Amino acid sequence: MDSLRAFAAQLGIADPFGAGFLSVLATFVAALAFTWYFIPRLREFAVQAGWADQPNARRLNKEPLPNAGGLAIFAGFVGSIVVAWALRPIAVELVNIQVLAILLGAAILVLVGFIDDQFGLSPLSRLIVQVFVALLLVVNGLKMDFNAIPFLPTLPDAVNSPLSTLLTIVWIVGLTNAVNLMDGVDGVVGGVGFVVSMVLLITAARFPDRAAAVILLAGLAGACLGYLRYNFNPSRIIMGDAGAYLIGFTLAAVSLLGTLKFSAGASLIVPLIVLALPVLDTTQVVIGRLRRGIRNPLGHPDKTHIHHRVLARTASARRTAVILWFVALACGALGMLLQGVPLAAIAVTVVLVGGSLWFVTHRRLRAHDRERRAEGGL
Template identity: 80%
Template sequence: MESLKALAAQFGIADLFGRGFLSVLLTFLTAWVFTWRFIPRVREFAIKVGWADMPNARRLNKEPLPNAGGLAIFAGFLVSVVVAWALRPIVIEQVNIQVLAILLGASLLVLVGFIDDQFGLSPLFRLLVQMLAAVLLIVNGLKVDFNAIPFMPVLPHAVNGPLSILLTVLWIVGLTNAVNLMDGVDGVVGGVGFVASMVLLVTAAQFADRAAAVVLLAGLAGAALGYLRHNFNPSRIIMGDAGAYLFGYTLAAVSLLGTLKVSAGASLLVPLIVMALPILDTTQVVIGRLARGIRNPLGHPDKTHIHHRVLARTASARRTAVILWLVALACGVIGMLAQGVPLPAILGTVVVVLLCLWFVAYRRVRALDREAAAVTPGQGG
């Protein structure tokens, strides 16, 4: 028993059978099961009312594909957080307000993303709303403190204040759009979102001031896994901008969540490395479009993203998704090593993440095989 407790401590679990760990585990399972079971109902309703992406030159789908998956992901995430809150209320008032600010900002972006999915919104309007969501975090004390970033010079308060606000807006808006731009192949964002959430969860568990972050990340990871069960190629539903905004914004915001101001800048190290894939993808796409003379690089979609390049080489959406999951996991391992996370916790995270991803992919493929077997006899008769 003592060795088991010692192993749990490597993961940041103070009491393996305590209320805190059990509430985090229940949060993850609630989000997973709720999202997994809720998506078929959302899909059925979306088909009836016409919430779907139509086939075009950029999309892989050959028929209308429901794009309301983001609503189901958000519902699973929100339900799980409410359950966690009921089991173990956050007692620190400042953190309580910050969690509410994150949930409010996420709600706003999910709504805007969903409206854009169905009716279309201008890039400028979406950018303004994303900036508003970032400001919502800033006024509630969630921001990047430039003077807390390692290896950077300490600046006077008159310079540090405005610079910290600018960095926070760039961090939130940039990561929100980076994740959204990666959503081009079945399973990629769902899997990368799950990997990033799990890596950041284990990393946050190493700090006593990040209990609220652990809960939010557990809910986000569970919702991602529940969604992925229906999104592994061939997808039955996609998350749309609503879901991509939720992942990007929440991961960016949760990385700033805590009670120790000194850790708010240093804590960006792991998210930067973990989210290196979408960040590098967006960077190379924007630079490439600007080099081609495109004045609005975010408003002119093309097929120069990393997932498009990998897909062109593999000719398989499934292999593309798995490759990018592994790249994201490798980035996560590097980030955890840089943060000083204990090796047993890193190895345990890798094993759990791989098992979960294998399980949902296997279940999806198995369900497709059963569907094909059921259709074949009817065709033969």
């Protein structure tokens, strides 16, 4: 028993039988179960309502594909947080306010993303809303500190405060759009969202004052995994902008609540490494479009994203998704190593994440085989 507790401590678990760990586990399971069982019902309704992406030159689907999966991810995410609060209420008032600010911002972006999915919104209107939700976090104390970034000069408060606010807005808006831009191949964003959530969860669990971040990440990880059961190629539903905005925004916001605020001398290096895949993807796309003379690089979709390049080489959406999942996992492992997470905890994270991804993809492929036999009358 003592050896079990000692090993659990390396993973950031103070007591594997305590209320804290059990509430995190319950949050993850609740999000996973709700999303897993809710998506088929939502899909049926979406088909009837006409909530679907039509085939075009940039999409892989050959027929209309329901695009309301983001609503299921959001419902599973929020529902699991309610379960967590019921099991173990967060007593710190400031943390409660910040968590509610994140949930409110996520709800606003899910709504805007869903409207864009169904009716279309201009890039400017979406950007205005994204800046607004970023400011919502800032006024509630979720803000980067420019002076905490190493290797840079310390600035006076009169300069540091507005610069930190600007940096926070760029981080929130940039990562929200970066994740959305990655959503071009079945399973990529759902899998990467799950991987990053789990990596940040294990990292944040090592800090005793990061309970709120851990709960939010557990809920997001469970919801992403439940969604992935229906989104691995050939997908039955896609998340649309609503789901991609939710994942990108929540990861960006929770990183402010947890892993970015280490201590004096904290830096952006670790979360940037963990989130390297969407960040690098967006960076190379924007630079490439600017070089081609495109003035609005985010408003001109093309096939220069990393997932498009990998897909062109593999000729398989499944292999593309798996490759990018493990690139994200490798970045996460490197980030954990730089954060000082023990090798045992990193190994457990890699095995746990890899095993979970194998489980849901295996279930999806088995379900697809049953669907083909049913269609063939076998």
